[in-house]
Amino acid sequence: MDLQYALELVGTFVFAISGALAIREREHDMFGAGFTGFITAIGGGTLRDILLDSYPLVWIGDVKFLYAILAGVLAAFIFPNFLSRLRKTFFLFDTLGIGFFTVLGVEKALSLGVRPEIAAIMGMFSAVMGGVIRDTLTNEIPILFRKEVYASACLAGAVLYVVLDYFEVDRNYNMLISMSLVISIRFLAMKYKLSLPRLD
Numbered sequence: 046m047d048l049q050y051a052l053e054l055v056g057t058f059v060f061a062i063s064g065a066l067a068i069r070e071r072e073h074d075m076f077g078a079g080f081t082g083f084i085t086a087i088g089g090g091t092l093r094d095i096l097l098d099s100y101p102l103v104w105i106g107d108v109k110f111l112y113a114i115l116a117g118v119l120a121a122f123i124f125p126n127f128l129s130r131l132r133k134t135f136f137l138f139d140t141l142g143i144g145f146f147t148v149l150g151v152e153k154a155l156s157l158g159v160r161p162e163i164a165a166i167m168g169m170f171s172a173v174m175g176g177v178i179r180d181t182l183t184n185e186i187p188i189l190f191r192k193e194v195y196a197s198a199c200l201a202g203a204v205l206y207v208v209l210d211y212f213e214v215d216r217n218y219n220m221l222i223s224m225s226l227v228i229s230i231r232f233l234a235m236k237y238k239l240s241l242p243r244l245d
Contacts, residue, residue, distance in 0.1 A: 060146070067185075089150070093153065143172040147171070148227075162207075168200075
């Protein structure tokens, strides 16, 4: 199992937890949580693959992704007390998810031969759209439209991946470094309450 495949499974798992936790707090049943977890986990990647005309969609061609989603949903239900003790659990899993899916989206786009600029946008797109769908389903203002540093963190990580790829940095190191940048920006922005300038 190579690093990309492992990261994609882990990213699917943590995004499923993020989606399941979002709906669980509203006292919905397990099916509702499972559906939201499923859409959150595969939404961004599915839309990315459709835009790139890539088939089969990754979760259709590999049942392990469905198992990863199921594991994430079950984790949200079996270990609710443990997860609730984690500080800002929802933020943690969402941040890990966008870190994983940013680099995976760029990697997938580059492998299909698109230009680096488009690949960076596809990385951001695949990372944030699952969360946008999740927030829409749970009647929240999509995080993309709040003043939090979110999509811009993904774009920074995606651009870094493209740059390091241009300089032929080892692929596995590139993925880890770029993913770490996305996660670090999100945590620092939250800790110091940073945001981009508003358009007033």
